[in-house]
Amino acid sequence: MKKKRHLILPILLFGLLLSGCNQKTEEKSSAPSTNETASPAKPAGVPVNIDPALAKKGEALYNQNCIFCHQADAIGKPGFAPSLTNKEFLSVSSDKFLLGTIRDGRPGTGMPPFAHLGRSQVEAIVAFLRSHSTEPNISAIVDAQPDAHGDPRLGKLWFDQICSTCHGFDGDGYSAGSTGTAIGKAxxxxKVSDGFIRHTIVYGRSNTRMLGFKGPAAMANLTDSEIDDIITYLRTVPSKS
Ligand code: HEC
Ligand code: HEC
Structure with missing residues (x-):
């Protein structure tokens, strides 16, 4: 039974995704968004406290260095740069992840390194981004989740059928002409924990093409072990490419 489902469901989904994936705009899709209703309860986190003066300084730095790609108020631009004010993104991101990603950039993608700004200026930018938070920060809880120990062969099957339609084969991201980021790159x-990836797969990111993958109304209702198969596979990608 289980084997059969692995073959049939991805084929059905593939057509569904192809029809929805090439849209240029981020309008709400007709597929039901499951972020608010059908997904399991999110863990409780810690409230976000921002120093307004620091955030103001960060806003000026953001407007000088980041706005060209990440757009005004960091809402992002599909297929070009992700949103940095998305509520799920901010709630699951630790300071360490944000500071490190901004400092080092993402080699092989459009995201350049900003080490030359120095730590205190990057901290100000992070305060500006966090000032858009509407949910508590859950990064400590999510990062403490156990690592995935799934079956990478099954994970590749799911990845190629579902995730690659937006993230590209091998998770190459925008450079492959896709709408999703380069999740297959080092x-x-x-910089992320398996919990960060797992949480993003389960809950998605509202108002983007990244819908959640759990619950009866989800784009595909993946089980916990199927999600871990995908994460286990993803971890093998950069060492191969
Ligand atoms: C030249 C365009 C460009 C500029 C300028 C730029 N970024 Fe990016 N940024 C990107 C792209 C493209 C990605 C996605 C890379 C990928 O595919 O993984 C990204 C990803 C990120 C991410 C990870 C987001 C996620 O969803 O995980 C963060 C954080 C980030 N940028 C912050 C910044 C900040 C802060 C600045 C300014 C200091 C900045 N970026 C400037 C293009 C840019
Ligand atoms: C319909 C298109 C689409 C599909 C299908 C899709 N994603 Fe995404 N995904 C996106 C977009 C778009 C983003 C970035 C959202 C943004 O712009 O803020 C994203 C973001 C992510 C992120 C966060 C990456 C980062 O840079 O922080 C992860 C992890 C992720 N997706 C995993 C997956 C996995 C695993 C699958 C398959 C089960 C999948 N996605 C299927 C469109 C998609």
Whole structure:
């Protein structure tokens, strides 16, 4: 039974995704968004406290260095640069992840390194981004989740059928003409925990093409072990390419 489902469901989904994936705009798709209703309850996190003066300084730095790609108010531009004010993104991101990603950029993608700004200026930018938070920060809880120990061969099957339609084969991201980021590259994988990836797969990111993958109304209702298969596979990608 289980084997059969692995073959039939991805084929059905593939057509569904192809029809929805090439849209240039981020309008709400007709597929039901499951972020608010059908997904399991999110863990409770810690409230976000921002120093307004620091955030103001960060806003000026953001407008000088980041706005060209990430757009005004960091809402992002599909297929070009992701949103940095998306609520799920901010709530799951630790300071360490944000500071490190901005400092080092993501080699092989459009995201350049900003080490030359120095730590205190990057901290100000992070305060500006965090000032858009509407949910508590859950990064400590999510990063403490156990690592995935799934079956990479099954994970590749799911990845190629579902995820690659937006993230590109091998998770190459925008450079492959896709709408999703380069989740198969080391610049992303070396900075995130398996919990970060798992949480993003389950809950998605509202108002983007990244819908959640859990619950009866999801784009595909993946089980916990199927999600871990995908994460286990993703971890093998950069060492191969
Ligand atoms: C030249 C365009 C460009 C500029 C300028 C730029 N970024 Fe990016 N940024 C990108 C792209 C493209 C990605 C996605 C890379 C990928 O595919 O993984 C990205 C990804 C990110 C991410 C990870 C987001 C996620 O969803 O995981 C963060 C954080 C980020 N940028 C912050 C910044 C900040 C802060 C600045 C300014 C200091 C900045 N970026 C400037 C293009 C840019
Ligand atoms: C319909 C298109 C689409 C599909 C299918 C899709 N994604 Fe995404 N995904 C996106 C977009 C778009 C983003 C970035 C959202 C943004 O711009 O803020 C994203 C973001 C992510 C991120 C966060 C990456 C980062 O840079 O922080 C992860 C992890 C992720 N997706 C995993 C997956 C996995 C695993 C699958 C398959 C089960 C999948 N996605 C399927 C469109 C998609």
């Amino acid at each position: 610049g992303f994988l070396n």
